[in-house]
Amino acid sequence: MTSKFLKVTIERGAAAKNAQQVFDVPAHESQTVLDVVSWIQQCADPTLSYRYACRVGMCGSCAMMVNGVPRWTCRTHISKVLDGNAVTIGPLRNLPTIKDLVVDMDPFFDKWVAAEGMHHGGRTREHPIAPVDEKSAARIEASAGIECINCSICYAACDTVAGNPEYLGPAALLRAWTLLNDDKDEGRDAILAAVSGKGGCHNCHSMGSCTAYCPNELDPMSAIAGLKRETTKSFLGRVR
Amino acid sequence: MLSLRLYVLQRITALLMAPLVLGHLAMIIYATQGGLSAAEILGRTQGSVLWHLFYGTFVLAVSIHAAIGVRAVVHEWVGVKGVVLDVVMWATGLGLFALGARAVWAVTFA
Numbered sequence A: 001m002t003s004k005f006l007k008v009t010i011e012r013g014a015a016a017k018n019a020q021q022v023f024d025v026p027a028h029e030s031q032t033v034l035d036v037v038s039w040i041q042q043c044a045d046p047t048l049s050y051r052y053a054c055r056v057g058m059c060g061s062c063a064m065m066v067n068g069v070p071r072w073t074c075r076t077h078i079s080k081v082l083d084g085n086a087v088t089i090g091p092l093r094n095l096p097t098i099k100d101l102v103v104d105m106d107p108f109f110d111k112w113v114a115a116e117g118m119h120h121g122g123r124t125r126e127h128p129i130a131p132v133d134e135k136s137a138a139r140i141e142a143s144a145g146i147e148c149i150n151c152s153i154c155y156a157a158c159d160t161v162a163g164n165p166e167y168l169g170p171a172a173l174l175r176a177w178t179l180l181n182d183d184k185d186e187g188r189d190a191i192l193a194a195v196s197g198k199g200g201c202h203n204c205h206s207m208g209s210c211t212a213y214c215p216n217e218l219d220p221m222s223a224i225a226g227l228k229r230e231t232t233k234s235f236l237g238r239v240r
Numbered sequence B: 001m002l003s004l005r006l007y008v009l010q011r012i013t014a015l016l017m018a019p020l021v022l023g024h025l026a027m028i029i030y031a032t033q034g035g036l037s038a039a040e041i042l043g044r045t046q047g048s049v050l051w052h053l054f055y056g057t058f059v060l061a062v063s064i065h066a067a068i069g070v071r072a073v074v075h076e077w078v079g080v081k082g083v084v085l086d087v088v089m090w091a092t093g094l095g096l097f098a099l100g101a102r103a104v105w106a107v108t109f110a
Helices: A033-044 A106-114 A137-145 A153-157 A159-163 A170-180 A188-194 A209-213 A220-239 B004-033 B038-045 B049-078 B082-108
Strands: A005-012 A019-026 A063-066 A069-072 A086-090 A097-099
Touching (some): A019 A033, A033 A063, A063 A153, A069 A153, A106 A170, A137 A170, A137 A220, A153 A170, A153 A209, A170 A220, A188 A220, A220 B004, B038 B082, B049 B082
Parallel strands (some): A005 A086
Antiparallel strands (some): A005 A019, A063 A086
């Protein structure tokens, strides 16, 4: 890092980009984007609102737009994203801003529910536990997708969500796909129906921003392709 | 916006169009390379059930496929939704079909 200070532009207010404020932040070694935002809140302007919890990439709270790209700020080194010595930080795209860097995550989680992203159990405590074959193709698919931390980075990156607010989005559809492949889940018909509606998986254009930007290197785009295959098979099966 | 039914319909018409586009391109190259005149081409196509079926299927598949595609584009880029979106889709499909069917009719029957 050449400069001792970073020129940090924060998009503030309820309507992002209407009020940009520039701060000079001392530069340090191994400084994350979240460190920079925290310094501003603690040392320059205590009215700055932002959200974080774990600081180690597990909770999915601290995602923001950094130079126009959605990122988990606690695991992003500022040195990797600086443009010269400048950086612009804003609230996540595709979600309503509450204040400054805090967005309303309700639409994101509402769509998880709409995509049947919940457990559909059919057994009681009297039944034996459903056997899970960890080497089966379905389990491998499910295991590949369950490390989602609900950070909404894929949702912010998705241009289909931007153009079509009804679209369920990559995270909700990835959750549906993992449940569809889970031996313990018995909601197959409900899931297939939920992801076949007006905002369902068929709206995806496979642009791949979800997979490109997922901080945990998950692959929602392939999961959505899987849902398209399964719903189409089920549809053609019904027609026959 | 794009239901499963429309999605499947668009994929099936895409499958249909893939060989038809190749056939159409091959036909264009053959006709122009061989130096066939318009009258000679019409002489071969008029009254031919095979050419009628070939281009008739093509026009039908294009009309359905493009109308669904235009539906997605108009919704995402212009924000049109609801009944108006359905009207745009049907108008696109029927319009393309009318234009295409007229051409197929002229080349294979009239």
